[in-house]
Amino acid sequence: MNPYGVGMASWDDVRRIALALPEATERASYDGLPAWRVRDKPFVWERPLRRPDLDALGAAAPDGPLLGVRVADLGVKEALLADDPSIYLTTPHFDGYPAVLVRLDRIGPSELIEVITDAWYARAPKRLAAAHRESAGPG
Template sequence: MATWDDVRRIAMALPETTERSSYDGTAAWRVKDKLFVWERPLRGTDREALGESAPDGPILAARVADLGEREALIEQDPKVYFTIPHFDGYPAILIHLDNIDVAELTEVVTDAWFTRAPKRVASQFRAREAESQG
């Protein structure tokens, strides 16, 4: 089970990440002012659309590379990943934090960061990671 502290720690460890509240006061993380993960509580219309399958607890939204990746994640583990009509056609996934472990969360947040990071910043990060593992 992951927490907001885990999200914050993982996101802020990525280069050039900033944390800033969204317009509604919820937490959001950006790289070079591009949103990559954010707190996304379910609204009334979301709960109506999801019906009984609407999860309780903390919900994180994360950018994904494309809609195919989003569908693959949902198919892989629908207890963790889901979407809502508001995100139709938008490359993002919703994550039930109570149902994801920290290792998988790290992968999702890092992948989201890569979708938004400038190429130069992403290349430098990959090079540092390869060097540290090498």
């Protein structure tokens, strides 16, 4: 992203936002792609489409970079998918799992910060999350 908040979000943006959160670490996932964790629980990760995803999505399959994002529950997942299908998507692989895919080439900077922070909250231990909320103040 450039300083004016337009254009494509980058993996550097994801890395900067994720690693600014308490106890966040970066470690490659089992497939060697970047993943960000809190106390060893992944909250966001690089997730390219695989053959079964491409087959399921057909012509609707995006070709840009995708960020896998953990969400609090399936209700949040459904809300994000309904709110902006040009940014958020899912595949049958994620059916019944509280995660969405985010098109980095479509999401704005403030929304990227929000979705990564919410993913961290969904995975962080309760005490760590509460301490971070308290230190962050209102808003």
